[in-house]
Amino acid sequence: MAATALDIRPAKRGSLSKFWHRYKMPYLFISPFYISFFVFSLFPMLAALYLGFHKWDGMSPPEYVGLRNYIRLLTVDRFFLQSMGNTIVLGLMCLVPKLTLAVLVAVAINSGLLRFKTFYQVAYFLPIITSPVAVAIIFLTVYGQRTGILNYVITELGFRPVAWLHDPVTIKPATALLIIWHEVGWYTVIYLAGLQSIPAELYDAAGVDGAGTWRRFIHITLPLLAQVILFTVIVDIIGELQVFAEPFVLVGPSGGTGRQGLTMAMYLFQNAFVNMKLGYASAQAYVMFGLIAVLSLVNLKVFGRTGAR
Amino acid sequence: MITSAVDHSGRAGQRGRVDVVTIVQKTTLYVFISFGALLALFPFYWMVVVATLPASEVFSFPPPILPGNLLIHNIRSLFQAIPYGRNYLNSLFLATSVTVLMLFFDSLAGFAFAKYEFPARETLFAFLLSTMMIPYTVTLIPWFIEMKYFGWINSYAALIVPSAVDAFGIFWMCQYIASAVPSELLDAARIDGCSEFRIYRQVVLNLASPALAALGILTFLGSWNSLVGPLIIIRDQAKFPLTVALNTLVALRLTDYGALMAGTVGAVVPILLVYLAGARRFIAGIAAGSIHGM
Numbered sequence: 173m174a175a176t177a178l179d180i181r182p183a184k185r186g187s188l189s190k191f192w193h194r195y196k197m198p199y200l201f202i203s204p205f206y207i208s209f210f211v212f213s214l215f216p217m218l219a220a221l222y223l224g225f226h227k228w229d230g231m232s233p234p235e236y237v238g239l240r241n242y243i244r245l246l247t248v249d250r251f252f253l254q255s256m257g258n259t260i261v262l263g264l265m266c267l268v269p270k271l272t273l274a275v276l277v278a279v280a281i282n283s284g285l286l287r288f289k290t291f292y293q294v295a296y297f298l299p300i301i302t303s304p305v306a307v308a309i310i311f312l313t314v315y316g317q318r319t320g321i322l323n324y325v326i327t328e329l330g331f332r333p334v335a336w337l338h339d340p341v342t343i344k345p346a347t348a349l350l351i352i353w354h355e356v357g358w359y360t361v362i363y364l365a366g367l368q369s370i371p372a373e374l375y376d377a378a379g380v381d382g383a384g385t386w387r388r389f390i391h392i393t394l395p396l397l398a399q400v401i402l403f404t405v406i407v408d409i410i411g412e413l414q415v416f417a418e419p420f421v422l423v424g425p426s427g428g429t430g431r432q433g434l435t436m437a438m439y440l441f442q443n444a445f446v447n448m449k450l451g452y453a454s455a456q457a458y459v460m461f462g463l464i465a466v467l468s469l470v471n472l473k474v475f476g477r478t479g480a481r
Numbered sequence: 482m483i484t485s486a487v488d489h490s491g492r493a494g495q496r497g498r499v500d501v502v503t504i505v506q507k508t509t510l511y512v513f514i515s516f517g518a519l520l521a522l523f524p525f526y527w528m529v530v531v532a533t534l535p536a537s538e539v540f541s542f543p544p545p546i547l548p549g550n551l552l553i554h555n556i557r558s559l560f561q562a563i564p565y566g567r568n569y570l571n572s573l574f575l576a577t578s579v580t581v582l583m584l585f586f587d588s589l590a591g592f593a594f595a596k597y598e599f600p601a602r603e604t605l606f607a608f609l610l611s612t613m614m615i616p617y618t619v620t621l622i623p624w625f626i627e628m629k630y631f632g633w634i635n636s637y638a639a640l641i642v643p644s645a646v647d648a649f650g651i652f653w654m655c656q657y658i659a660s661a662v663p664s665e666l667l668d669a670a671r672i673d674g675c676s677e678f679r680i681y682r683q684v685v686l687n688l689a690s691p692a693l694a695a696l697g698i699l700t701f702l703g704s705w706n707s708l709v710g711p712l713i714i715i716r717d718q719a720k721f722p723l724t725v726a727l728n729t730l731v732a733l734r735l736t737d738y739g740a741l742m743a744g745t746v747g748a749v750v751p752i753l754l755v756y757l758a759g760a761r762r763f764i765a766g767i768a769a770g771s772i773h774g775m
Contacts, residue, residue, distance in 0.1 A: 195600065197677040201593035202605065204586045204646045209612060212643040216623035217615070223623065230626070273517075280514050285507050294760045295518040298525065301756050303706030305724040306745045309731060310524045313531050313738050319540035321527065357521065365768030385506065414618050417708045421731055437618055444622045445713050457619045464616050 224455035229448045241455035252456065254431055255439040256463075258344065262419075262435065263412035265348035266355075271404060273352070274359035279393060281360070282367040293364070296357040304354065308421035311350045312337070337423055340430040347419050347433055354418075359404055366400035367393070406468050413464050416441065436460050528749065531742040539738045555739035562737070565744060567719050568726040572748075575637060575711075575722055576704040579644045583700050584693055586646035591654025592685045596667060606655075613648045617709075625713055635716045644704065650696050657692035658685060695766030698759070705752065723748045 224241055226234035245252050281292050299307065314322050315336035323333035336346040370393065378388050394401075416437040419427070425442060427434025440460070444453035531539050532555055533548040559565050593599075594606055624643070633639035662685055670680045686693070708724045715721055721729070727748065730741050756763065 195597075198593040198597035198599045198602075201597075201681075202590040202651075205590050205609065205648065205651060206605075208643065208646050209648075212624060212627070213612065213615060213620050216620040216627060219623035219626070220619055277514065277517060280510050283510065285503070285510050286514065290761055292514055292518055293764055294757070295521050297760070297764055298753070298756070299521055301702055301752055302749050303708070303724055305706070305708055305728055306528075306749050307524075309727060309741060309745050310528045310531075312731070313539055313742065314524065314527065316540045319542055319544075321544040324542055324544050353520070353524070356517075361764055361768050368768075410614070410616060414616055420708075421728060424732070440618055440621070441709075441713075444625070450622055450626070454622050457616075457622060461616055461619045468614070 220454040220457055223451045224458050226451040227449075228451040230450050234451060237451070241452050242459070245452075245456055245459055251431065251434065252436075252439060252459075255427075255434045255436045258427070258432065259413055259415065259435045259437075262344050262348055262351075262415065263409065265344060266351045266412055266415075267405070267408050269348075270352045270356055271359055271401065271408065273356050274404075275363055275397070275401070277356065277360045278363035278367055279389065282364055293361070296360050298357065299354045300358045302354070304417035305421055307350060307354050308418050311346075311353075312422065315346055338429055340428075340432045343419075343423055343428050343432040347422055350418055350422065351412075351415070359408075362404060363397065363400060366397050370396045402471065406471050409467050409471065410464055413460060413467070525749075525753070528742055528746055531738055532746045534739050536737045536739050551739060552743065555737075555743040558737055558740040559744045562730060562740060563721075563726050563744075564719050565726065565747070568721050568723050569747065571720060572705055572722040572724075575640055576701045578637075578641045579704040580697050580700045582641065582645035583647060583650055584697055587650030587696065588654045588658075588686065588689060588693060589681060590646070590651040591656075592658050592662075592681055592689075594651065594655040595659035596662065596664060596685075609648045609651060613652075621709070621713075628714060634714060635720065636714070637720075639714045640704075640710050644710075650700065653696050654689065654692055658689050661692070662688045691762070691766060694759070695763055698755070698763055699767075702752065705748075 223234065225236060225238060227237045227241075228234040277292075277296060280286065281289055286292065314320060316323060317338070318333050318335060320336075322336065327333055334342055336342050374392050374396075375388055378392055383391065414437045415435050419433040419435055420438055420441075422428075423433035425438065425446070427438060436456070437460075440453050440456050443449045443456060530545060530548050533550065533552040534545055535549065535551050535554075538545055538549065594602065628634055628639040631639070633642075666684060667680055670684055675683070705722075706724065707722075708728065711722050711725045712728070715725060718726070718729070723744075727741065727744050730744065
């Protein structure tokens with residue numbers, strides 16, 4: 173190729189050409205990501221920041237309003253504050269049982285006491301490959317109105333039937349149950365991988381020292397799994413704070429009775445694409461971003477320390 | 482892998498006591514884990530049952546536990562309510578396009594990060610990883626406006642082009658290629674006069690096929706299951722992918738759950754079959770990827 177010609181050029185230009193000639197392939201190979209990121213992510217992010225300080229319906233020119241969007245969101249907009257509360261409560265209802273169950277299932281599968289491990293792994297992982305929309309449709313029929321299969325089980329056990337998706341009290345637990353069912357398997361697989369990287373000698377040594385199952389779990393398994401748990405908590409928080417499809421299908425775009433199922437992402441969707449308040453919704457997106465960043469950092473601080481101990 | 486776990490149950494101590502404890506432990510474990518597995522699987526069975534029932538029987542007391550015989554009838558009502566066949570092909574087209582493009586661009590970039598030395602490599606890689614933390618909601622609105630500006634509303638371009646390359650896949654491929662493709666092999670190919678792209682195409686792609694398969698399945702699932710993007714981009718009912726089409730049925734609050742569920746079965750079952758066919762390797766692949774990601 174042109175390499176020999178390039179080599180005899182004057183030093184200054186030659187070095188740049190040489191540089192290009194030497195490194196062009198890797199830069200070429202990685203460039204699609206950076207181009208795509210700048211066009212479809214970074215530019216929109218900056219645009220959202222700009223729009224957050226404006227009032228804009230998508231047609232007429234944006235009107236500068238300073239911090240008014242943010243102030244309104246955090247002080248007077250009851251729906252936004254409610255959606256934030258809903259999202260956090262729903263998130264906690266999902267996160268804690270989901271990750272706890274996943275740890276327990278992973279430890280059980282990994283314990284060496286079970287046969288048919290592959291079957292259990294496949295079974296627990298099955299829900300996660302199904303779309304949230306399909307899952308929500310299935311659960312619509314599980315919950316039903318006054319009847320439905322879940323209510324049948326409940327009345328057989330001697331309780332009164334519950335209007336799961338209409339009673340404001342049960343909307344969140346019902347949504348959480350669906351999300352837990354949907355995602356336990358995902359975290360189980362991640363924890364299993366973490367467990368399998370713990371050296372078996374540690375357990376043997378503890379066994380010789382007379383440590384029981386429970387103490388081995390507390391003193392060996394959990395501490396060594398701490399990093400993995402930290403990682404999953406952060407990933408899950410980011411996901412839970414943006415939850416959209418499940419409540420959207422279960423209780424409808426407006427969030428159901430008393431807006432108990434209205435999450436931040438649903439409210440953002442409503443403001444942006446139904447009410448066409450694009451500036452206001454952009455400000456909302458940044459409030460969510462801030463919340464996610466803060467919670468992730470808090471986690472990193474709190475759990476990061478326990479992990480290092 | 483899955484089978485390598487060691488028996489940690491009390492090997493030390495008195496035989497008799499340990500045996501009793503082990504049996505109790507084992508029973509508890511089996512009950513717990515089997516009950517959970519049952520709960521994980523039951524909704525799928527229920528889905529199939531509802532798809533075969535008349536709408537009036539779905540919520541009857543006691544609930545029907547065995548399938549009915551109205552599957553064909555329900556499928557017919559489904560096709561009358563929405564252009565289901567069209568929606569199906571749309572989902573297939575979208576998911577396939579995104580998967581093919583993403584596998585190409587992600588593996589190419591992953592290869593570059595894994596096997597080339599170049600200035601600012603670490604910085605660029607760290608930057609790439611940090612982009613994974615950006616919540617989709619922050620970019621959603623201006624992205625939509627951008628798509629409008631490009632004239633891509635109601636067009637599949639908006640759902641394919643921005644999804645053609647992503648940070649997670651590059652990270653994933655980089656991890657795999659770094660450990661599975663020997664650098665000596667690449668040098669040997671270079672001495673033989675292979676161009677860099679040909680090395681990628683003939684050596685790297687072959688050796689990285691397990692990682693490509695897992696990433697491909699994940700990407701396909703992600704696209705097949707996605708709701709928000711198509712919901713705001715696609716306006717035309719005939720252009721809806723399955724998720725949006727099924728959601729319109731729900732939003733209409735039609736009570737024909739048999740038809741709705743027949744549509745859901747259609748959307749879920751092929752995915753289940755593909756998953757079951759490669760489940761073991763797929764889960765092992767996911768686990769490996771997620772742990773390297775720590």
